Amino acid sequence: MERKHLLGALEYTEKLLSLGEKTVLNIQTDSIACFLESDFVGYEGVSLNTDNGEVWLRMKRLRETNPTKHHPMFDGWVSGSFANPEKPPQLNPERLLRLSKEEISELIGADRLSNDDVMKPLKDGPDGKLDALLRLSSFPEFQSSWQIYLASHWIKWAELERPRRRSIALYSKLYQLHQRIISLAACRTEV
Numbered sequence: 001m002e003r004k005h006l007l008g009a010l011e012y013t014e015k016l017l018s019l020g021e022k023t024v025l026n027i028q029t030d031s032i033a034c035f036l037e038s039d040f041v042g043y044e045g046v047s048l049n050t051d052n053g054e055v056w057l058r059m060k061r062l063r064e065t066n067p068t069k070h071h072p073m074f075d076g077w078v079s080g081s082f083a084n085p086e087k088p089p090q091l092n093p094e095r096l097l098r099l100s101k102e103e104i105s106e107l108i109g110a111d112r113l114s115n116d117d118v119m120k121p122l123k124d125g126p127d128g129k130l131d132a133l134l135r136l137s138s139f140p141e142f143q144s145s146w147q148i149y150l151a152s153h154w155i156k157w158a159e160l161e162r163p164r165r166r167s168i169a170l171y172s173k174l175y176q177l178h179q180r181i182i183s184l185a186a187c188r189t190e191v
Contacts, residue, residue, distance in 0.1 A: 033173065039170065040170070043167045046059050047059075064083070071149065074091070074149070076095055076097075077092055078091060092136065093136050094133055094135050095134045098121065099130060100127070100128070107134075111138075113132055113134065118130055119131045
């Protein structure tokens with residue numbers, strides 16, 4: 001009698017598991033993953049048909065790289081990520097700095113700062129510094145230095161990094177599929 005109940009419970013469990021399975025009618029839209037040979041051709045770290053027919057795909061595990069470090073003078077001015085090869089970082093149009101009265105006088109004298117952009121801070125400090133709103137448009141040579149950095153370092157890095165990131169994403173997708181297959185196989189052997 002116990003055996004009959006156990007068999008019934010196992011059949012019930014098997015039916016429940018099969019309800020979660022979906023019949024694949026279109027492999028590109030309904031399957032867990034679909035890969036075409038063209039998905040692999042020309043990718044960094046990917047080799048096809050490398051071992052007399054027995055090994056049809058070999059992938060190296062690549063790591064992301066970072067662009068050349070920018071000059072510290074750009075710190076505080078940059079918005080966006082340096083590590084995204086799809087979108088270059090940008091300079092903010094304005095920056096608020098706490099400066100001494102001497103530094104403010106020099107900037108006003110050099111026509112880099114307007115008196116209207118100098119403010120008393122909300123909390124006075126012991127050093128007597130004031131808040132100054134610096135505008136990027138007042139520093140054309142700074143903008144030029146930024147463009148030189150982008151052109152000579154960041155853009156070159158991004159051109160090399162984009163295909164590398166596609167390879168990393170493909171590797172990750174295959175690895176996740178592999179992990180899913182292993183976990184499904186483990187579930188099936190436990191039943």
